[in-house]
Amino acid sequence: MGAVTGSPAVWASGLRKRYRRRTAVDGVSFTVGRGEVLGLLGPNGAGKTSVIKMMLGLVRPDAGEVMLLGRPHTDPRSRERVGYLPELFRYQPWLTAAEVLRLHVRLAGVKVGDREQRQTLGLVGLADRAGDRVGGFSKGMQQRLGLAVALVAGPDLVVLDEPTSALDPLGRADVRDLLLSLKERGVAVLLNSHLIGEVERVCDRVVILDHGRVAVSGTLAELLGRRTLRLSLTDVSAEASAALEPFTKDGDAYTVAMPDDVPALVADLVKRGVRVHSVEPARMSLEERLLEVLRENS
Structure with missing residues (x-):
């Protein structure tokens, strides 16, 4: 039997x-929901790899439960589509490279034809x-080949532990595009990476571990706050100041929650005689x- 539908990819x-x-x-x-990309973050020794190994049955947990694709992780069938x-x-x-892929297909006991194996190597640029x-x-x-091994059986859940650590910027961009394509096909991805910028680009939600515990988790919007707009303005008259009441002022910089229509806002300020030197979207980075979370827990 395959994966049980209607359940999270990972619980x-x-x-x-x-x-x-x-x-x-x-x-x-x-x-980890179906078709969701979850980022697992934290410093060295936070427990990220141990969590992954327990989840996949490679290490026995002292306590706790895991369900993979609707089955207990102790059930070998739970890993058929991982x-x-x-x-x-x-x-x-x-x-x-072709022989490595063929070997892992045999070890997994899945039926993947030579044509599909070649397509998987093409998918990772090999x-x-x-x-x-x-x-x-x-x-x-070799890291690209490892990705091919993880993807060759067309899994419903992909677990990647530092998948881009040895890749150059072009390779990281390729992996980013690959993860987004997996998401579009409904494949769930658990991504453990020290490259925080990559996590921020592809992940729907993030779990931050510290000292073996979940320090914080949520969507990027929940963790980073609402996007804001930062404007550098001069020649702000008293009349224009009234229109800037929702803004937070810091010298010549004004910050406001991201409006629905940025061009209309700028046009209104210019109409009021304000000189607009720059307009930049802003938000706390991941x-x-x-770092904020880790300092709070130190």
């Missing part, structure tokens, strides 16, 4: 894990290197929010 509740005297994960709960790229991986250097031995691949090319 995790109360996950806990201790390694000897150290508590790595302490009561972590979260969900693709996974671990943070640390190594493929046999004597195999070609179509021309299918016959080359992996031992001659750069780290970035990196700034992450």
